[in-house]
Amino acid sequence: MKWEGGRRGGVEDRRGLGGPGMIGGGGIVAVILALAGYYFFGIDPQTVLSGLEAVQGGQQQQQASVGxxxxxxxxxVDTVHTSANDAWVELFQAQGKSYQPSRVVxxxxxxxxxxxxGQAAMGPxxxxxxxxxYIDLSFWSTLDQQLGAKGDYARAYVIAHEVGxxxxxxxxxxxxxxxxxxxxxxxQANALSVxxxxxADCYAGVWAYRSNTKMNWLEAGDIEEAIGAASAVGDDTLQQASQGRVVPDSFTHGSSADRIKWFKTGFSRGNPADCDTFAA
Structure with missing residues (x-):
């Protein structure tokens, strides 16, 4: 991915400031089970985090560098996140709507x-x-080394999914x-979460199409990297790795095949109207 030189809107950088505790663990199964808390198995962060005490949060926000x-x-991260927001600003404007960009921490x-x-073990x-x-950059190592989703475009897919x-x-x-x-x-609630x-996967594909049309920054293998990431974080793949069996009724993000399918759907035309997963 030829991302260098892309527009940068800035980040809120809290690295090095410390924070309110952390979750430990070791081994691939422990990593998968920890990440299952939110990013992979779709629990709303407001539910996941409601019982955790926020310590030093105000100090972090005051001390964090923004730029x-x-x-x-x-x-x-800054470049991809900015690109994703820029794409949606244009898409909303085309529909006569106003879009307030997200911020990245x-x-x-x-x-x-x-x-x-927020805990690093939750993933982005x-x-x-x-x-x-929110992104702890140590997740990139987990994505690459333990989940087998390698490459910068796999990381770009993750960022675009969250902006979705x-x-x-x-x-x-x-x-x-x-x-x-x-x-x-x-x-039924799990099915709605899926x-x-x-x-959001489809919206990531919309960004992939539109950003490349604008920047021409895709290189050979980039889309395959995104597809590899989508496959790696499918509920069936993660459940098989963590518990040795697949329970479809408990899916909250979708199977690997479905995640790949919807990313490709968004990428095929770059049209958000194609992303009506609820009708499908």
Whole structure:
């Protein structure tokens, strides 16, 4: 991915500030089970974090640097996140709507969020309460070395997926689905969560199409890297690795095949109208 030179909107950099505790663990199974808390198995961060005490959060926000990070890893996140927001600004404007860009926070181990205390073991996540995407960059090693999703475009897919959740929040989809989930059975609520997550995958594909049309930054193998990431984080793949069996009724993000399918759907034309996973 030829991302260098792309527009950068800045990040909120809390790295090195410390934070409210952290979750430990070791081995691939422990990593998968820890990550299952939010990113892979779709638990709302407001639910995950509601019981955790937010310590030092106000100090972190006051001390965090806001701007363009100088390290390559930070610059990459900044560039991709900015590109994703730029794509959605244009798409909303084309529909006569206003889009408020998300913000991205880089942190280490743990940090305060509008949804409670964020932990690195949760993987990247979006908090709808403060419109921020939170990323501990150690997740890239987990994605690459332990989940087998290698390459910079696999990481770009993750970022674009989280911005996709911000788009859903802007459109009121997130609130509507959460309301519906409270009125149905657990199995039905899981099915709604799957549709929400697959739509975010499709929105990531929309970004991939539109950003490349604008920047021409795709290189050979990039889309395959994104597809590899989508496959690696399918519920069936993760459940088989962590517990040795697959339980479809407990899916909250969708199978590997479905995640790949919907990313490809968004990428095929770059049209958000193709991403109606609820109708499908």
């Amino acid at each position: 363009a990070p100088q390290d390559e890893a930070g610059a990459f 880089l942190y280490e181990a743990a940090t305060n969020t509008g949804c409670g205390t 996540f979006y908090c709808p309460a403060d419109n921020r995407v 959740h911000h788009v859903q929040n802007q459109l009121g989809i997130t609130d509507y689905i959460q309301q519906q989930e409270r009125q149905v059975s657990k199995t 549709k929400l997550e697959l739509q």
